[in-house]
Amino acid sequence: MQYKTQLREAEDNWEKNLETKISHLETENSVLKAKINQLENEAKEMKDEAKKMKDEAKQMRDEEKRMKDDLQRKSDQKENDDQKSRDEIQSLRTRIQQLELSDLTRQQDTIKQNQKNEKIEENMKHLIHKTEVLENHSRRDNLRIIGLPEDHDKRKILDIILQEIIQENCPDILEQEGKVEIERIHRSPPVLNPQLTTPRNVIAKFKNYQTKENILQAVKKKSFRHHRTTVRITQILAESILKDRKAWNMIFQKSRELGLQPRINYPAKLTISLEGKVWSFNKIEEFQKFVKKRPEQNRKFDVPAQNSREPSKGN
Known part of the structure; x- marks a missing residue:
C-alpha cells in the first residue's frame, strides 16, 4: 500500500516535472520563435537594406557613368573649342601677316607714289620756271x-x-x-x-x-x-615776279627813308648802298641775316634774329 502510494506520488511528481519541463520547453519554444521572428525580421531588414544598398550602388554606378560621359563630352567639347581657338589664332596670324604684307606693300607704293609726286612736282616747278622765263623773255622788250x-x-x-x-x-x-x-x-x-x-x-x-x-x-x-x-x-613782268617784288615793299620803303638808295633789279633783287659798298639780296631771308650781323641796322629794320652767310657784294 505504501508502495503504491509512493508510486503514485512518484508518478505525480514525474507528471509535474514533465509538465514543468513541457512548460519550460514551451516557454523556450516561444522564446525561440520570438528570436526566430526577430531574426527573420532582421534578415528581412538586412535584405531590404542590402537591396537598398544595391539600388544605391546601381545609382552611384549610373551617376558615375553619367559623370564620366559628361566629363568625356566636356573634354571633347574643350578639345573642339581648343582646336577652334587654335584655328582662329592661326587664321588671325595669317591675316595679320597678310595685313602686314599689304601694309608694307602700301608703304612701298606710297613711297614710290611720293617719289613720283616729288618728281612730278620738280618737273612742274621746272616747267613753271621755264614758262616764267619764256614769259619774261617774251615781255622783256x-x-x-x-x-x-x-x-x-x-x-x-x-x-x-x-x-x-x-x-x-x-x-x-x-x-x-x-x-x-x-x-x-x-x-x-x-x-x-x-x-x-x-x-x-x-x-x-x-x-x-x-x-x-x-x-x-x-x-x-x-x-x-x-x-x-x-x-x-x-x-x-610776270605775276610771280611782281609778287616777289611786292614782298620787298616794306624793306624798300624803310631803306629809302634811311638813305640807302634801294633799287629793285630784274627779276626781284634788292640792292642797297651801305658802308661805301653796294649790297644785293635775292631773298628777304638774305637781307634779314645781313642786318642781323649789324645791330644798329637791325634795330632800325626790326628784323627777327636768324643765322646766315654774308650776301653778295657789288660795286
Whole structure:
C-alpha cells in the first residue's frame, strides 16, 4: 500500500516535472520563435537594406557613368573649342601677316607714289620756271603806258602817239632817222568796255631791248606827259615776279627813308648802298641775316634774329 502510494506520488511528481519541463520547453519554444521572428525580421531588414544598398550602388554606378560621359563630352567639347581657338589664332596670324604684307606693300607704293609726286612736282616747278622765263623773255622788250586817253588814238595811230611821247619827254633816246623801232603796239584789252571810266592800257613791244631800258631810266627821273596829260610807263613782268617784288615793299620803303638808295633789279633783287659798298639780296631771308650781323641796322629794320652767310657784294 505504501508502495503504491509512493508510486503514485512518484508518478505525480514525474507528471509535474514533465509538465514543468513541457512548460519550460514551451516557454523556450516561444522564446525561440520570438528570436526566430526577430531574426527573420532582421534578415528581412538586412535584405531590404542590402537591396537598398544595391539600388544605391546601381545609382552611384549610373551617376558615375553619367559623370564620366559628361566629363568625356566636356573634354571633347574643350578639345573642339581648343582646336577652334587654335584655328582662329592661326587664321588671325595669317591675316595679320597678310595685313602686314599689304601694309608694307602700301608703304612701298606710297613711297614710290611720293617719289613720283616729288618728281612730278620738280618737273612742274621746272616747267613753271621755264614758262616764267619764256614769259619774261617774251615781255622783256615790252612797256605798259597807263593813263593815255582813248580819244588820243582816235585822231592818231598809237605808233605815232608813242613817238610823240618819246620826243616830248626824252628826245635824246630817238634812234637814227628820228624814230624808235616798234614791233607792235595795241590797247589791252582789245575791246573797249563802255562802263569803264579809265582808259585802257597801251602795250608796246620794242625791237631794241636797250631802247626800252633807256625809256625806263628816263621815267625814273621825271613824269612823262603827252599833250599836257600825265601818263605812266612801267615794265611788264610776270605775276610771280611782281609778287616777289611786292614782298620787298616794306624793306624798300624803310631803306629809302634811311638813305640807302634801294633799287629793285630784274627779276626781284634788292640792292642797297651801305658802308661805301653796294649790297644785293635775292631773298628777304638774305637781307634779314645781313642786318642781323649789324645791330644798329637791325634795330632800325626790326628784323627777327636768324643765322646766315654774308650776301653778295657789288660795286
